[in-house]
Amino acid sequence: MDPASIGSTEWSEIGSLLTNLWVVVLFIVLVATNMLLGHNFIPSLVASRHVPDSLQKVRPAFYLLALVCFGLALFFLARVVDDAGVLRRFWADYWI
Numbered sequence: 001m002d003p004a005s006i007g008s009t010e011w012s013e014i015g016s017l018l019t020n021l022w023v024v025v026l027f028i029v030l031v032a033t034n035m036l037l038g039h040n041f042i043p044s045l046v047a048s049r050h051v052p053d054s055l056q057k058v059r060p061a062f063y064l065l066a067l068v069c070f071g072l073a074l075f076f077l078a079r080v081v082d083d084a085g086v087l088r089r090f091w092a093d094y095w096i
Contacts, residue, residue, distance in 0.1 A: 005090050006090050010086055010089060010090065013083060013086040014086060014087075016083055017080060017083040017084060017086065020076050020079045020080045020083060021080050023076045024073050024076045024077050024080060027069045027070070027072050027073035027076065028069075028070075028073050030065075030066075030069040031066045031069045031070045031073065034062045034063070034065045034066035034069065035062070035063075035066045037062050038058075038059045038060075038061075038062025038063050038066065039059075039062075039063075042055055042056065042058065042059055042062070043056075043059075
């Protein structure tokens with residue numbers, strides 16, 4: 001691997017790859033947060049009577065938001081896999 005052979009185009013594509021990878025991580029964290037809120041916290045707080053029973057109606061919104069975030073995470077993951085082709089240009093063994 002020779003870093004001198006990496007041009008500005010490759011650096012731009014590597015930047016795009018890393019940005020998309022961080023966006024995937026962000027959306028996965030959002031999926032986990034929404035699932036925790038909708039599936040664990042709200043039912044527990046309603047059962048312990050810390051919040052009113054009417055808050056149970058909000059749970060489907062958290063599930064829907066988690067599903068949307070998961071779909072977006074998959075979309076950006078597909079972009080990461082597509083952008084990973086730039087690594088082949090200067091590093092033949094990028095799976096190690």
